[in-house]
Amino acid sequence: MKKRRRIYEGKAKILYEGPEPGTLVQFFKDDATAYNKKMHEIMDGKGVLNNRISEHIFKQMNRIGIPNHFIKRLNMREQLIKEVEIIPVEVVVRNIAAGTICDRLGLTEGEVLPRSIIEFFYKKDELNDPLVSEEHVTAFGWASPQEIDDMMALAIRVNDFLSGLFLGIGVQLVDFKLEFGRHVEDDMVRIIVADEISPDSCRLWDINTREKMDKDRFRKSLGGMIEAYREIATRLGLMQEMEPTRGSGPVLVASNDGKNVGKQESGDKENGDKGK
Numbered sequence: 001m002k003k004r005r006r007i008y009e010g011k012a013k014i015l016y017e018g019p020e021p022g023t024l025v026q027f028f029k030d031d032a033t034a035y036n037k038k039m040h041e042i043m044d045g046k047g048v049l050n051n052r053i054s055e056h057i058f059k060q061m062n063r064i065g066i067p068n069h070f071i072k073r074l075n076m077r078e079q080l081i082k083e084v085e086i087i088p089v090e091v092v093v094r095n096i097a098a099g100t101i102c103d104r105l106g107l108t109e110g111e112v113l114p115r116s117i118i119e120f121f122y123k124k125d126e127l128n129d130p131l132v133s134e135e136h137v138t139a140f141g142w143a144s145p146q147e148i149d150d151m152m153a154l155a156i157r158v159n160d161f162l163s164g165l166f167l168g169i170g171v172q173l174v175d176f177k178l179e180f181g182r183h184v185e186d187d188m189v190r191i192i193v194a195d196e197i198s199p200d201s202c203r204l205w206d207i208n209t210r211e212k213m214d215k216d217r218f219r220k221s222l223g224g225m226i227e228a229y230r231e232i233a234t235r236l237g238l239m240q241e242m243e244p245t246r247g248s249g250p251v252l253v254a255s256n257d258g259k260n261v262g263k264q265e266s267g268d269k270e271n272g273d274k275g276k
């Protein structure tokens with residue numbers, strides 16, 4: 001078999017050249033890292049869960065017109081994506097105080113912020129991804145003022161969509177990180193959402209117990225990281241396909257308009273949302 005060309009290897013994913021020009025294959029690894037790789041462990045099955053959760057979110061975003069790089073899931077660990085030029089800025093949206101903003105501004109974890117706050121971080125491992133302002137982003141040419149506007153508008157849309165999606169499964173979206181890329185479409189350059197959206201890049205708390213269901217379980221050595229990711233996938237209704245042998249009885253399936261329409265053997269196709 002012909003060996004694929006590896007384009008880039010990051011902490012949690014590998015990018016390979018895709019089957020068509022302008023496409024790439026994104027492979028999800030099991031590596032969990034934190035604090036710029038000071039913590040590093042292999043978490044069996046994390047890549048499979050993140051691939052599936054991220055697929056679900058990006059697919060739904062495509063359906064509601066939030067432009068993104070996702071084309072289709074290829075297998076348990078890989079998805080086909082559009083090739084973009086990544087903007088070297090991480091865009092963080094926060095709804096509730098947690099993580100670095102608490103130390104920086106003396107906030108208490110769990111405080112509801114006066115409004116959603118967007119922050120930019122320069123993607124530079126050697127510098128530990130420092131917080132930067134719009135001034136830095138434009139002055140150093142990482143993105144133009146128009147591109148910043150586009151990223152902020154998309155970040156707000158993603159926040160509204162994701163907050164609702166997670167609220168519907170009893171999970172509070174505390175904060176999350178987005179990456180954007182420039183994509184050429186019909187000779188026009190457009191900013192689209194890239195990378196992944198998963199419990200690796202979001203803070204997710206159970207609405208009732210406030211239990212952490214994201215990478216903070218690893219960062220804070222709380223244990224139960226994979227179980228938490230699996231719980232997110234389960235609540236999103238994604239586990240039937242991932243564990244086809246589990247269970248045997250009939251389960252209710254939903255039609256596209258969300259109404260329960262009939263019964264289907266467990267392990268069968270889920271809700272018309274199967275990777276092509």
Ligand code: UDP
Nearest residue numbers: 092098099100101175176177200201202203
């Ligand atoms: N985040 C991320 N990758 C990073 C840094 C942050 O996905 O390299 C996410 C993180 O999971 C959280 C949000 O961005 O959901 C805000 O992170 P924060 O600035 O609090 O930093 P952290 O505590 O994650 O180092």
